[in-house]
Amino acid sequence: MQGTSLDRKTIILRLELSTKLANFSRAASTIEQAGGDVVAIDIIQTGKDRTVRDLTVKFGEGGSSEQIVAALDALEGIRVVNVSDRTFLLHLGGKLTVQPKTPIQNRDDLSRVYTPDVARVCEAIHADPAKAFNLTIKRNTVAVVTDGSAVLGLGNIGPHAAMPVMEGKAILFKQFAEVDAFPICLDTQDTEQIIASVKAIAPAFGGINLEDIAAPRCFEIEQRLREELDIPVFHDDQHGTSVVLYAGLLNALKLAGKRLEDVRIVVCGIGAAGTACTKMLLAGGARHIVGVDRDGILTADRSYAHPMWQWYAEHTNAERRNGGLAEAVQGADVFIGVSAGGILTRAHIQSMANEPIVFAMANPHPEILPEQAEDLVAVLATGRSDYPNQINNVLCFPGIFRGALDCRAPLINEPMKLAAAEAIASVVSEEELSRHYIIPSVFNQRVVEEVRRRVVQAAIDSGVARRRPHE
Numbered sequence: 001m002q003g004t005s006l007d008r009k010t011i012i013l014r015l016e017l018s019t020k021l022a023n024f025s026r027a028a029s030t031i032e033q034a035g036g037d038v039v040a041i042d043i044i045q046t047g048k049d050r051t052v053r054d055l056t057v058k059f060g061e062g063g064s065s066e067q068i069v070a071a072l073d074a075l076e077g078i079r080v081v082n083v084s085d086r087t088f089l090l091h092l093g094g095k096l097t098v099q100p101k102t103p104i105q106n107r108d109d110l111s112r113v114y115t116p117d118v119a120r121v122c123e124a125i126h127a128d129p130a131k132a133f134n135l136t137i138k139r140n141t142v143a144v145v146t147d148g149s150a151v152l153g154l155g156n157i158g159p160h161a162a163m164p165v166m167e168g169k170a171i172l173f174k175q176f177a178e179v180d181a182f183p184i185c186l187d188t189q190d191t192e193q194i195i196a197s198v199k200a201i202a203p204a205f206g207g208i209n210l211e212d213i214a215a216p217r218c219f220e221i222e223q224r225l226r227e228e229l230d231i232p233v234f235h236d237d238q239h240g241t242s243v244v245l246y247a248g249l250l251n252a253l254k255l256a257g258k259r260l261e262d263v264r265i266v267v268c269g270i271g272a273a274g275t276a277c278t279k280m281l282l283a284g285g286a287r288h289i290v291g292v293d294r295d296g297i298l299t300a301d302r303s304y305a306h307p308m309w310q311w312y313a314e315h316t317n318a319e320r321r322n323g324g325l326a327e328a329v330q331g332a333d334v335f336i337g338v339s340a341g342g343i344l345t346r347a348h349i350q351s352m353a354n355e356p357i358v359f360a361m362a363n364p365h366p367e368i369l370p371e372q373a374e375d376l377v378a379v380l381a382t383g384r385s386d387y388p389n390q391i392n393n394v395l396c397f398p399g400i401f402r403g404a405l406d407c408r409a410p411l412i413n414e415p416m417k418l419a420a421a422e423a424i425a426s427v428v429s430e431e432e433l434s435r436h437y438i439i440p441s442v443f444n445q446r447v448v449e450e451v452r453r454r455v456v457q458a459a460i461d462s463g464v465a466r467r468r469p470h471e
C-alpha cells in the first residue's frame, strides 16, 4: 500500500541524552545520514546527568523512522524514549470537546440553566414539541452515525476504530458550516438495531448524517429512517459523494468538450458510493454506464442476490458487456473509482478513449495515484487533500446540512442535492477551469455559502422548507 499522507514523513523523537556520553551534533548528523532532517528541537528537561529533547524530524522517500531510530540507538549515551508522528499526537485524547455556551457564575445563572427555571422550558417543549428546534441544541446539531462497517476504504474495522473519522467529520461540519456535529459509533451491525438506535437518539438532533455504513444494509437503513423520522437523514457516502462527483464531472466534461449523454462511463465499486453516483449520473442524462465490482461487470445476463445489484444490472450496461475491470474500461471516456486502492493500472488507462477522465476516489488509497497516471489523462481527481482536484464529500455535507437546518427541511430531496451539485460546480468559473482545477477547494469559503443558498432555495421551491431563513 502507498503512504497515507505527508504527515507520516514527519516524526517527533523524544531523546534522552547522557550529558557525559552523548554528543548532540553527532545525533543530528546520524539522523541526517539515515535520511532525516531535524527541523525543530524542543528541550523538555535538563539535569546534571541527562537532558530530554524532542526532535521534529522530516524524512524523504529514502528515509524511514525505523532506520533513524536504529541509527540513534547505536549511539552511546542516547536513548530513544518515544517516537510519535504528528497525526497521532493530534489525536491524543480525541479531537473534540463540549463547550457550554453560557457560563454559570452565580446562583441566579444556576437556577436558569438548571433547576428550577429550566423546568418552564421543558414544559413549553412538552406543550409544543416543535419548540425543541428553538430551545435546544436540536436546532443546529447533527449526529454523525456509523456502525464502523465501511470506514473509508479500510472496510469493516468496527465502531471504536471508526471514531477518528467521525470526530473528523464533526470538525468539518463545525469549521466549514457552523453545524455542531456529534460522532456516534454504534456497537451493532444489525440493520434493525441500527434503525432503532438512531430513532431513539433522534430527539436531540436536527439531522442524521449516516457515515461509512456498508452496502447493502446502508440502503435499507437510510430509507427506513427517512420514512420514520421528520429530520433530514442523509447517507454521506451515497449522496455527499454523488453530489460532489456530479459537480466535478460537469466541469471535467466542459473542459474535455464532451457531453454527459455521449460519454462512456465506468463505475468501479458498486457499493454505497458507486450506486448513488450512478443514480445521479442517470438522472443527469448519462446513457452509457457500466458498473464493475469484485466479481466483474454487472450485467442483466446474470441475476444477483441483492436487489440493488439486480436493479443496477437492469438499468446500466445496455450493451451487456461481460468480463472484469480490463474489459469494462476499454474505450471508456470516464472512470469513476469508489472501490479499493491501487486497482487501476496504466495499461487500463491506455485502453480508454482519447483524453480520458479518471476520478480515483477510494480513500485513503486511490485506485491509481496521480503521479502514476497524470501523463495519460485529460483530468485526474482523487478524494485526497494532498493532490489537486479533491473530489470528496466534504464539499457537500457541511453546506447541504447548513441549508437543510436553516430552512428546517424534514428531508434532503433530489432537487436539494442537484442544487448542491450545481452550486459546487459553479464556484469554479469558466476562466478558472483547468485540468488541475475542476472542483473548488474545501477552503474556498464560497462553497458552503453557495451550497447553502441554493439548497435553501431548492427546499422552498420543492415545498419542503418549514421556515424561510433570514438572509
Ligand SMILES: NC(=O)c1ccc[n+]([C@@H]2O[C@H](COP(=O)([O-])OP(=O)(O)OC[C@H]3O[C@@H](n4cnc5c(N)ncnc54)[C@H](O)[C@@H]3O)[C@@H](O)[C@H]2O)c1
Residues within 6 Å of the ligand: 150, 151, 152, 153, 154, 212, 213, 214, 215, 236, 237, 238, 241, 268, 269, 270, 271, 272, 273, 274, 292, 293, 294, 337, 338, 339, 340, 343, 361, 362, 363, 364, 382, 383, 384, 391, 392, 393, 394
Ligand atoms: N472521495 C469521496 O468523497 C468518497 C466518498 C465515499 C466513499 N469513498 C471511497 O469509496 C470506497 C467505497 O466506499 P463505499 O462507502 O461505497 O463502501 P462500500 O463497502 O459500500 O462499497 C465498496 C464496494 O467496492 C467493491 N470493491 C472492493 N474492492 C474492489 C475491487 N478490487 N474491484 C472492484 N470493486 C471492489 C466492494 O465489493 C463494494 O461493493 C472507499 O474507498 C471510500 O473511501 C470516497
Ligand SMILES: O=C(O)C[C@H](O)C(=O)O
Residues within 6 Å of the ligand: 151, 152, 153, 165, 212, 236, 237, 362, 363, 383, 392, 393, 394
Ligand atoms: O471520509 C472521506 O474522506 C470521504 C468519504 O466519506 C469516505 O468514506 O472515503
Ligand SMILES: [Mg+2]
Residues within 6 Å of the ligand: 152, 211, 212, 236, 237
Ligand atoms: Mg465516508
